[in-house]
Amino acid sequence: MTKYFVVVRADRDEEKGAEAFRKYAILGTPTTIVLDGDGAEVDWIVGYHAPPEKFQAKVNRSVAGGETLKSLTAAHALNPKDAATAFKLGRKYAERADEAKALPLYRDVVALDPAGQAGAFTPDFMKAPVTFTQYAEYELARFPLQGRRDSAPMRAYIAKYPGGPMLRLAFSSLDIFYYGGALAAEADAFYADYTAKFPTETWVLQKWLTRILQDKTSLDKGLAVADRLTELTESNPDPYAQAVIAEFYLARGDKAKAEEAFGKPFIDSHLSNIAFGLLQFADFWAQRRENTDRVESAVAAALKLQPENMFVRLQAAKVFLGLGRDETAIDVFGPAYAKTYWDEPGELRSYIYFWTQQGRNLDGALAAGLRTIALRPRAYYHWSALGDLYLKMGDKAKALDAAGKAVEFASPSAKPAMQRNLDKIKGQAEPPASKK
Amino acid sequence: MRKSLIVVFALLLLAASAAGQVWFKGTVDEAVARAKAESKLVLVDFYSDG
Numbered sequence: 266m267t268k269y270f271v272v273v274r275a276d277r278d279e280e281k282g283a284e285a286f287r288k289y290a291i292l293g294t295p296t297t298i299v300l301d302g303d304g305a306e307v308d309w310i311v312g313y314h315a316p317p318e319k320f321q322a323k324v325n326r327s328v329a330g331g332e333t334l335k336s337l338t339a340a341h342a343l344n345p346k347d348a349a350t351a352f353k354l355g356r357k358y359a360e361r362a363d364e365a366k367a368l369p370l371y372r373d374v375v376a377l378d379p380a381g382q383a384g385a386f387t388p389d390f391m392k393a394p395v396t397f398t399q400y401a402e403y404e405l406a407r408f409p410l411q412g413r414r415d416s417a418p419m420r421a422y423i424a425k426y427p428g429g430p431m432l433r434l435a436f437s438s439l440d441i442f443y444y445g446g447a448l449a450a451e452a453d454a455f456y457a458d459y460t461a462k463f464p465t466e467t468w469v470l471q472k473w474l475t476r477i478l479q480d481k482t483s484l485d486k487g488l489a490v491a492d493r494l495t496e497l498t499e500s501n502p503d504p505y506a507q508a509v510i511a512e513f514y515l516a517r518g519d520k521a522k523a524e525e526a527f528g529k530p531f532i533d534s535h536l537s538n539i540a541f542g543l544l545q546f547a548d549f550w551a552q553r554r555e556n557t558d559r560v561e562s563a564v565a566a567a568l569k570l571q572p573e574n575m576f577v578r579l580q581a582a583k584v585f586l587g588l589g590r591d592e593t594a595i596d597v598f599g600p601a602y603a604k605t606y607w608d609e610p611g612e613l614r615s616y617i618y619f620w621t622q623q624g625r626n627l628d629g630a631l632a633a634g635l636r637t638i639a640l641r642p643r644a645y646y647h648w649s650a651l652g653d654l655y656l657k658m659g660d661k662a663k664a665l666d667a668a669g670k671a672v673e674f675a676s677p678s679a680k681p682a683m684q685r686n687l688d689k690i691k692g693q694a695e696p697p698a699s700k701k
Numbered sequence: 702m703r704k705s706l707i708v709v710f711a712l713l714l715l716a717a718s719a720a721g722q723v724w725f726k727g728t729v730d731e732a733v734a735r736a737k738a739e740s741k742l743v744l745v746d747f748y749s750d751g
Contacts, residue, residue, distance in 0.1 A: 270744045273725040273732040277749040285729040286747060296747040302737030304730070 292362050299333075308333035311360040341370075348378035352397035355404075364408060371401035393430040403431050407438050413446040436462065436469075444472055449480040460493075470494040471509045478509075484517050495526065507531050537574065540567040544580040551587035560584065568597070575612055578602060579619055586623055600629040610637040614650055621654045630654055645674040645683060656690055664690050 276282035277294070285291075289298060289306070299307040337354040344350065355370030374397055377383070381396030388395070395403075402425075406418035416439055423435050436459050443452040456473035463469060470490055477487040491513050498506045511527035514520070543563040550556040564581050571577040582598035585591070598616070606612040613633045620630035634654050637647040652667035668687040675683040725732045729745055736743045 270742050271725050271732045271736045271739070272723065272744045272746070273727070273729055274746045274748050275729055277747070281728045282748070285745065288729070289745075289747070291747045294747050294749040298745045298747065300729075300733055300736070300743040300745060302733065302740065302742075304733040304743075307742065 290361070290363075296361075301335075305335075307335045309357075309361065345373070346377060348374050348383035349397060351377065352383070352401060355401065359404060368405060368408060371405050374398055374401040375405070391430060391434075395430045399426060399429055399431060402426075403435060406435070410438055410442050413442050416442045416447070433463070440469070440472060444476060445479075449476075449482055452476050452480075453486065460490075465497060467494060467497050467503060467506050470497070471506050474509050474513055478513055478516055481516070484513070487513055502531055502534060504531075504535070536570050537577075540571040540574065540577050541580070543567040543570075544577065544584065547584045548580065548587065551584045554588070557588065560588070575606070575615065579615065582619070583623075586625070591625060595626055595629070599626055600632065603629065603633050607636060608640065610640045610644070610647060613637050614647060617650050617654060621650070621657050624657060627654065627658050631658070643674045645671045645676070645679060648674060649683060649686060652686070652690065656693070661690065661693065 274282070275285035275291075277286050291298075293311070295313045296309060296311050298309045301307050332353055334354075334357050337350060337357060340347070340350045341354050351370045352374045355367045355374065358364075358367035358370065374383070378398050381398035383397050385394040385396045386400075387393065388400070402422055406422040409415035409418050419435055419439050419442075423432065423439075426432065426435075429435075439455060440459070443455045447455075453473075456469065456476065459469050460466070460473065470493055474487055474490045474494060477484065477490065491510050494506055494510055507527040511523040514522035514526060544567050547560045547563040547567070550560050564584050567577055568581055578598040582594040585594035585597065598619070603613065603616050606616070614637060617630045617634050617637070620626040631654060634647070634651040637644070638651060641647050648667050648671035652664045652671060655661070655664035655667055665687070668683070668690050672680060672683045672687050725735065727735075729743070732743045732745070735741075
């Protein structure tokens with residue numbers, strides 16, 4: 266490569282490098298510039314987009330297509346009426362934040378090709394293509410937002426392209442304008458439009474509520490926003506959203522609502538989610554007998570977070586069984602632990618089901634099964650669980666007896682299922698010779 | 702020549718931070734003077750670790 270290039274690094278933290286940064290007006294790194302032997306800029310690439318192949322493809326496309334700064338400048342000089350060339354050259358300058366050169370070119374694009382027929386492209390940060398003209402108009406509208414000078418061009422852009430591919434970006438750029446500036450009434454109108462257009466974007470509602478909190482002029486209007494945010498985050502609480510909601514209610518002097526949004530229910534649910542996330546991870550790798558150190562750490566953390574949660578213990582036991590550590594599984598979720606639920610038949614039933622499925626700790630499960638019957642002697646589901654357990658233990662006579670009790674006590678709607686279960690056990694109980 | 706330059710340019714950027722890269726030791730202006738004398742281009746990596 267040194268056959269074609271002299272390769273030099275300009276380090277901003279060194280004096281000679283800092284001088285080059287100033288000379289070439291470099292605003293951000295990484296930036297790579299190609300110069301000719303007279304020091305004139307041939308091309309540049311701003312930023313780096315991993316993986317390397319993507320960067321390489323970008324470089325290849327850019328250079329192979331002849332779309333360097335130098336070639337675009339020459340093409341534009343030859344044919345200044347070509348909108349596509351003007352646009353590409355404008356973007357080149359925009360990459361370096363050279364608005365003095367980029368904006369006039371974008372204005373030319375809009376004047377030359379108002380219908381947007383000269384071409385389209387898909388920017389890195391978007392999924393859908395946008396015409397050169399629409400992109401140029403967006404950039405022209407974005408420029409006056411800097412320093413919160415004027416939002417009218419971007420609002421006009423949104424009105425012109427209400428279904429355009431850059432709509433989300435246009436609203437997002439206006440958000441910067443309204444979040445900490447503009448009059449309260451104008452900000453309200455903006456956020457009302459924004460949330461109407463993107464009704465499920467919780468972060469927009471968060472911004473709106475934060476803005477209402479900053480204004481403190483009329484907290485009442487924030488109630489509907491807080492309600493909507495609560496509704497959207499109810500099934501999957503988001504700490505940032507909950508914090509804003511709680512702050513809003515505290516500002517209104519409603520501590521109870523703040524606690525409801527971001528108090529004990531939130532932290533319980535959040536800890537539980539974390540614990541189950543850790544266990545999901547642990548179970549995945551335990552089944553493959555890989556990452557065992559991390560599996561152990563994840564289970565230990567889950568148990569520390571939710572030591573009293575029966576289903577955390579159940580999942581932890583499953584992981585240990587997956588690792589072949591039956592004794593640890595029984596330590597975590599065995600007879601000693603079952604005793605803490607000795608008067609709660611519902612919880613005991615989960616315990617019985619689990620060990621019946623695993624085919625281990627069957628004596629412990631039987632003790633719990635008998636306990637459930639003692640507590641609820643006419644509950645068909647406990648008899649059914651006991652029947653399954655006896656079957657697993659190989660005691661078919663007792664399995665039949667328990668399944669029969671399940672049929673006897675079953676509700677009308679459950680009776681057919683209990684009967685089928687009984688018949689199934691009978692079929693298994695009959696000697697093979699008697700089968701037809 | 703042009704195709705070669707394209708390929709070399711791409712490879713060079715990929716390898717720019719890799720070990721073994723031969724960096725010109727002087728300033729950017731000195732690199733330009735060297736490039737002119739050798740009929741080459743200059744590739745400047747503007748770098749900052751901050």
